[in-house]
Each structure stands twice: as structure tokens, then as C-alpha cells.
Amino acid sequence: MAQLLKTEFEGRLGPLLRLSLWTSVLSVVTFGFYRFWMKTRLRQHFWAAVRPDRTPLEYVGKGIEKFTGFLIALVILALLIGVLALVLVYASYAMFSEEYEAYLIAALIAVPLVYFASYRAKRYVYARTRWRGIRFALEPAAGRYALYAVGQWLLTLVTLGLLWPRMTFKLEKFRTDRTFFGDQRLHQGGKWAGLLKSFLPALACLWLILGMTAYAATLKTDEAVDGSGLPAADALTLAKLIGIIAFMTLPLFFFYARYRIVALRYLANHKTAGQIGLISNLSFPRVLGITIGGYILTNIFTLLASLATGAILSLLLVVVYPGLSDLGFSAMGALNEGRLNDVDGAVPSPEMATGFALFLYLATLLFFGVFRQCFVLFPTWRHYASTLSITGGEHLVGIRQRDRDEAGGAEGMAEAFDLGAAI
């Protein structure tokens, strides 16, 4: 009889909140250099909460690996970003007196790089993930993956997005077919057309928006031709069109989010490792609810926390610069907006003011990260995990350990692009 192994999720908000607050504070205090260890500890926490058949997943990566990987990538990317940014900004001002072109070219260069980096990052994470003592692995193929992704992107662009589901499927298949659990290679089954139906609503929205934008552009050209401005009727149509386009982005986002979840479920349900398979019961309404509720909570808590930080900083300012005492708790705000000129007595120097502003900014970022972690990522992770089952558990006995993959360089590249943000 085929064994069905359910996944349990064993994690609480309290410990996670404590851990992520504490590690974020360490990160800020160390000017961001603790972030590698922070991410490692958070991953350990997230992994250990997921327990397929009651055995926790294990993350055995080390902060120091991430740090050294980052250092190596840093040198390469600093050269690239520093010099390239400079040259691109120069070139685009020299040729177009604008900087959008620079951004465009930078984005074109970034696409393969981002795929390259994300593949390497995945390879490192898989190599450091274990379940039942057995390692996962991803074959080294980052370069080919980047080329493959560029090809898929071209096809998608040429077909105005029609082949987007094909890209989703092919890229997932590229990775899955190179993934191992122990000595067992995984396999992505199914067909890309299986994703097409759930993509159609999003595609319809996209094409509508593209069509209307194209139409709006023709209206604008008319204006350029006769030079006397648009006829009143056309101006009205243009305003209406812009309104509809803006409004249409909402269903586009909604349907695309739905597509993402449905695709994830389809792809999971068609993954096999030999005789072992997966069943996912991911629910889009649940994920949507978690995300919306989570972000509302995140923003409320972030606002409260930064107000509190601002108040503490104001207090500090008032203590150090008694001239500011009239401002009370709004001293920090006044400093930020440069309204301190009519204050008697010593005021903070511009360097100090910038320092305070930087601190408040970084603290706000930190709080946002922490609360998003706890209120959005964590519940989503919980839902992903607890809706996942493994079929054919009796075949696990045939899976043997594999050798260690050094995955040198860790996630250095991805780190630099912040690709690992979603754990």
C-alpha cells in the first residue's frame, strides 16, 4: 500500500518575533554585516518548523559561508556596478540628456545575471538542506540556466506574454530535473499547457492594457502632428483610457497572483522522485487572505515601532541639545525636515542630523523586515507546508546519501541582488 506522509508545521510567532527582532538589531548595529548570520538563523528556524512525516527539515548552512561568498561576489559586482553605473549614466546623459536609457540597459544586463545568481543561490540552499539526514542537491548549471532563461524571455516577449506559462514551466523543469534528494533525481512531469488556462485571465487583462496603451499612444501622435493640441473629445477619451488602464492593473495583479499559486500547486503535484510523489493542496484564497492581512499588520506595527523609535531619538536629542526641548517628541521630525534654524542654542551639526536620519531610516527598514517576516512570510510558509503531502513513503528506504556539494561562493551573487529575501 502506498504510504501517504503528511507534513506538519511546528512553529510559533513568539519565538520567531524574538529571533528576528534580535538578529535585525544585531544587523543594524554591525552596519549590516550580521545579516548573513541573521539569514542563516532565520532559515534554521523556518526549516525546522516544516516537518514532513514528523521529521523536521534541517538547514545546515553557516553564516560564515554566506559572508565569504558575499565578499567574493562583492569585488566582482562592485567593479561591475560601480564602473558600469558610471559609464551608463554618462552615456545616457551624453546621448539622450536623460537617464532612463541607462536604467533600461542596466536592466537588460541584469536579467541573465539575476537568473545566474538565483540558480547559484538555490544550489547552495539545496546543498545545505537535509531531511532525515539526507542531503538535497542541485546540479551546477547556473550559466546554462541564465542562457535558457534569456531565451524563454525572448519567446515570451515576442508572443506578448502568451508563452509566459511556458517559461514558468520550462524554467521550473530545468531546475527540478537537476534536483536530487540523496541519490534520487527529481523529475518535473506535466505539460506547460497545463498552466495556460489559469494564465488566460491575467493575459486578457495584460492584452487589454497593452491595446489601450497603444491606442492612447496614437491619440498622442495626432496631437504632435497638428500641433494645436487634442480635440476636446479626444482629450476626454485619453483621460478615460488612462483611468481604465490604471484600474485594469488591479485585476491584472489579482489574476497573476492567482496564476502563481495555481502554477505552484500544479508543478508540485507533477513532481516525482522515483516512486515518490507530492500532493499540494495550496489554496489561493487562503494565500491572498494571509498576504493582505499580513501586510496590514506589518504596516501598522512598522508605523508604531518607528513612531516609538522617533520618540526615543527625540528624547535623546532633547537631552543632548536642550535648545530643542520646546519641540519635545517632534524634535526628530523637525530635524528630519530641517526646521531647526529658529531654535536658540546649539543644534546638531549637519553630519549629526544626517546620522540621526539614517538611523531612523534603517530602523524603519529593519522593523518592516521583521514584521513582514512574522506576519506575511511565516503564515504563508505555514500554509505551504501544511498543505503538502508525500506519496509513496515506503520507497524512501531506497534513497541513499549523496556526497557533499561544496557549492562554493554560497549565495554571494544573489545576496548582492537581494534575491534571497524570501527565505
Added chain:
Amino acid sequence: MSVSATTQPSPWAATPEGVRCEFVDGQTAKRHEVFAELRAAEGLLALNYPDETGTYVRLAWPLSHLRHVEGHRKLSWGKAPMGIFTNAMSPHARLYVRDGILLNEIRAQAPNLSRRPPVSGRGRLMALIGGAVASIALIIFVLIPTISDQLALRLPVEGERALGDKTYEQIRQSFSDSQFLPLQECRAEQGEAALVAMRDRLLGASDLDAEAVRLTVLDLDMINAFALPGGRIVVMRGLIDAAEAPEEVAAVIAHEIGHVAHRDPTRHALRGVGTFGVLSLVFGDFAGGTVVLLGVNQLVNAQYSQEAESAADSYAHALLPKAGISPGALAPLFERLKAEYGDAEGLASHLASHPKLGDRVDRAHAAADSFDAAASAPVLSALEWFRLQHICD
């Protein structure tokens, strides 16, 4: 090898002693029900489990070899604690303990639970850090300045102006009190006419194009003036308020024209693009707020190199006499600022906090010595000066 595996070909044997735990051997993905018994006297943890063939495997883990799995010390199972242990000699094996009593026994008796494997490659790490710091320093302090110097000289005027306009709008935004309205430009008509008169006087004496410089006054209480790419020179209202004569303002503007003539602002802005990109990479600030904050601060309080400042001063000292203004006009303002705020103590003014302010005052006086006072002509009439002072009204 201290782990001994003996087989006992008797599936009919009585249930072994010990607490039921779960165990994986790190060789296959099969999880075994194992009976664990802590034998404190022998200093070992005995593990017993039947493998797939029904044969009993007996393992003896010395307590001194028991380890926590790193980062998995405080796991729980529901409300109860759960322990994951491994053996230093077979680090892929895992023992999952849910029994509270056994867990406490293990924690109490195993001496090296938290010991970590020795760190290797510390030398390599140090070399790596050193190399990275050196490379980044090289990129920021040598490579980027060299390239931006070269590019600044080659940037066409229109491009330079566009770059200047962009940074100008950025500055107006970030110094504004309001989220939505940028900082007010001062454009009282008669005041502007006075400003144009001052500009024409200075530019007429220089070898620059008549359109090379645009002067703008911003309504901010800051004693400051700075040049932006493309020849835009921004004077803050605070500077006009602090000046006691139009010649003092003209002298500051002449200094900034020197920066424009040497293309310092363009060089500086290009350098900022590269430098802050690299810095945000280093500190992992992807939102880019640091870049914006530091970038604007740097543009306004631009500390050019000592040579660039001296060159701009020399330029002003040469330009002012040609326009019929004493180069010494720069000195009184600096002296008053120095008396009021000290040499380093800062009001929001890079004029006041500029390094070696004293030296610059001395040099201005020295340059004034060779100036023939008879050749001097007021840069603005009293009425024009009054109008310039009220340009923001």
C-alpha cells in the same frame, strides 16, 4: 571507530530496554523506530533497532560524542521540547528524542553537546576580507574617480545640464519642509535682475560663455552656495542674509564659477553615482535610502579635494580683479563666520566648516594686496543690493 554495529539474528527476541525514539542513520532516508537507553555508568547511549530484514542493529554512542545539531537546540513538539542529536563520529545520523525524561538525562550527562567542529581556514578568511577591503578601496578611491574625471571632461554640455537639473530637483525635494512641494525658488523680478547683473559682470570678466552659468537663489536659511553640473550655481538665502556687501556674495559666486570652469560638480556627481552604488552594495541597503540621503548631503556639502578648492580659490582671485572686485572680498564673510561659529563647529554651512578656513582668509588677503583699490567698482548699486536681499520676498 567507537560505534559498533552488531547484528542479532533473532526477530523473536523480547522488546529491548529503553525509550522509543526515532533515528536515521545518515545513509538512507529510512527512519527507524529505535530504543534508546542511557547507560551513565558506561558513559554511553545504547541504540537498538530492527532494520528492514528484521535484524537488530545495536549502536553504542559514547556520551562524549553526542552533539546538538547546530541551530536546532530549542525545538519543540507541540508544547513539549524535542531534541535532535548527532554523533561527532557519524555526523549525518540523527536521533530525534521526544521523551522529556531521556532528553533531560542526555542534556545533563552528555558533556560536549554544544562543542562545534574546529574552525578551519581562518587564514583564508582573513586573506579574503583583506582582499575584499583592498579591492573596494581601490575601486572607490582610484578607479571610480579616475573614470569620472575622464568622463566629466567628455560629457557634452546638454548632458551636463540635464544631469545638473536632475540633481537640482533632487536637492529642492529633499530640503523642502513639505512632502509634495519642492523648496521655493526665489524669483522676485527686480532681485533677479540684480542677480543677472552680478552674473554678467563676473562672466564678462571670465573666458566662459555668457550662458555658461545660471544663478538661482533658494529660500533656505543656510549659509551656503554650491555649484551643480551644467553650470547651475545655487545660492541659499542664508548666504545673502549673512553677507554685508554684494561683493561678499560675488566673491563666493566667483569661487563657485571656478568649480564650474574646472567641471568639478560634474566630476563629483558622476563619482557619486559609482561610489554610492558600491556602498549600498556593501551595506546591503536595497531600498537605496542611504544612497539618496548621503548623495544629496554630499552634493550640497560638497567637499572637493584640497587641490580643487585651491584651484577654485585661485580662479576667483584671478577673476575678481578683472571684474573690478577686490579678491579680499571673500575674507570678511569668512572672518565673521569664523568668529561666530568657530573654525570647525558647524552651522549648516560648508563655507564656515571648510577645512583651513584661516588659510583661505590669509590667501584672500594676500591676493587683495596686489589689487589696485582705485580699479574697484561696486558690483551692485545700493538699490540693486537692496533688491537682491529681498529676492525671496
